[in-house]
Amino acid sequence: MIVQQPSCVDDHESGALPVDRALHNVLDAVSTISAYEQVDLSEACGRTLHETVFARFDIPCHDNAAMDGYAIRSGDIPDQGFRELTVIGHVYAGQTFTGLLQEGQCIRITTGAPIPEGADTVLMQEHVNVVNDTIRIGHRHRAGENIRRAGENIKQGEAVLKPGKWLTPADIGLLASLGIAEIKVRRKLRIAIASTGDELYAIGERRANGGIYDSNRHSLRAALTRADIEISDLGILADDPAILMREFNAASQYADLIISSGGVSVGDADYTKTVLQSSGRIDFWKVAIKPGRPLAFGSLNDCIFFGLPGNPVAVLVSFYLFVLPAIEKMLGIGEKPLAPSFSAISGEHLRKKPGRTEVVRGIIERNPNGEWQVKTTGKQSSADLRSMSRANAFIILEHDRSDIEAGERITVLPLAGLMV
Numbered sequence: 001m002i003v004q005q006p007s008c009v010d011d012h013e014s015g016a017l018p019v020d021r022a023l024h025n026v027l028d029a030v031s032t033i034s035a036y037e038q039v040d041l042s043e044a045c046g047r048t049l050h051e052t053v054f055a056r057f058d059i060p061c062h063d064n065a066a067m068d069g070y071a072i073r074s075g076d077i078p079d080q081g082f083r084e085l086t087v088i089g090h091v092y093a094g095q096t097f098t099g100l101l102q103e104g105q106c107i108r109i110t111t112g113a114p115i116p117e118g119a120d121t122v123l124m125q126e127h128v129n130v131v132n133d134t135i136r137i138g139h140r141h142r143a144g145e146n147i148r149r150a151g152e153n154i155k156q157g158e159a160v161l162k163p164g165k166w167l168t169p170a171d172i173g174l175l176a177s178l179g180i181a182e183i184k185v186r187r188k189l190r191i192a193i194a195s196t197g198d199e200l201y202a203i204g205e206r207r208a209n210g211g212i213y214d215s216n217r218h219s220l221r222a223a224l225t226r227a228d229i230e231i232s233d234l235g236i237l238a239d240d241p242a243i244l245m246r247e248f249n250a251a252s253q254y255a256d257l258i259i260s261s262g263g264v265s266v267g268d269a270d271y272t273k274t275v276l277q278s279s280g281r282i283d284f285w286k287v288a289i290k291p292g293r294p295l296a297f298g299s300l301n302d303c304i305f306f307g308l309p310g311n312p313v314a315v316l317v318s319f320y321l322f323v324l325p326a327i328e329k330m331l332g333i334g335e336k337p338l339a340p341s342f343s344a345i346s347g348e349h350l351r352k353k354p355g356r357t358e359v360v361r362g363i364i365e366r367n368p369n370g371e372w373q374v375k376t377t378g379k380q381s382s383a384d385l386r387s388m389s390r391a392n393a394f395i396i397l398e399h400d401r402s403d404i405e406a407g408e409r410i411t412v413l414p415l416a417g418l419m420v
Ligand code: AMP
Pocket: 195, 196, 197, 199, 200, 212, 213, 214, 215, 216, 217, 261, 262, 263, 264, 265, 267, 309, 310, 311, 312
């Protein structure tokens, strides 16, 4: 299906695709890669788990002390007043105590050390008085206190992590605690990036009059620099159908995803669509969003293709709203440690046209009442990267909303949450 050709200057929203529909269409069209690889634990953070991890033993693997102190028999806790117990030895973490604790005795113990046979309670060292080889204990203790039980965290045979878990530092530690040195994760996603436009110069080149430096490839590369992605840079491509055809076709042979910028709106040099419509199954959408209205999406051979707008802010907005969710689905990420959006108080009056989603760059901070408040970064040109560089959040003004009064609640999407 070919939707009406979009344009940056055309201000009519009729026929434009609402953001949630566009995202739905994107997610519908991409599928999760099935290939995986076995990696060392040191390379597994930020990758997505491909297998179910079962515990091969209990954690903790033995009853152990939760505190530094003294292991005692609970029967020795006096009903009232005090009692003295003889210290007959010590057991430090990593050791085991051989022998049986008898009535009237105790053993010095450190955090993590196995509970000696006969003992069933640990008294914190701060709660006893030590006099030479004896300790004096009071009656205010509970039988069984300060002991971490074998298997109380994880039981042998339990499924600890499931496929689709995006691995965090805590997961890596958890896997290590289970003695696991290597793990199956989804293979890295192969992504090719390109900038299109005759006006573009690579940084380091001498820029001619009328030329600009290519920034989109650099912001995209930076946004894609993560453990689960392999980037291939196609460079700056001229507005030449033969070149675009050749480069995109070649990249589609090895990449899972191609992301290009520029050349998707109506303009004399907008060849991307001509090329892609002849060699792939690409739709050109007019999305009801500002910025980021023109968006090309589809497939080329077996590769997913995103043609993002040229304007630098629009590139990042479309990337985070449409490309990143597609990447996460392709990687099969089912569980990720983020709360991507929340509501905050608008610190100012905002103009908003109903009928499109507006993505405004904002700065969230606490107001004097301690509430989260957000203000815009000022002028919101989609060509002005500084409006985004200053921001710590996107303000999402939903499709149906109109002007927002200062003090109204609005949705914010902290940028930090998008960057893992
Ligand atoms: P286009 O969609 O190709 O017409 O591009 C829209 C605007 O974005 C034009 O002003 C382009 O010069 C600019 N632009 C396109 N690609 C880039 C790029 N890679 N880096 C910086 N600006 C770009």
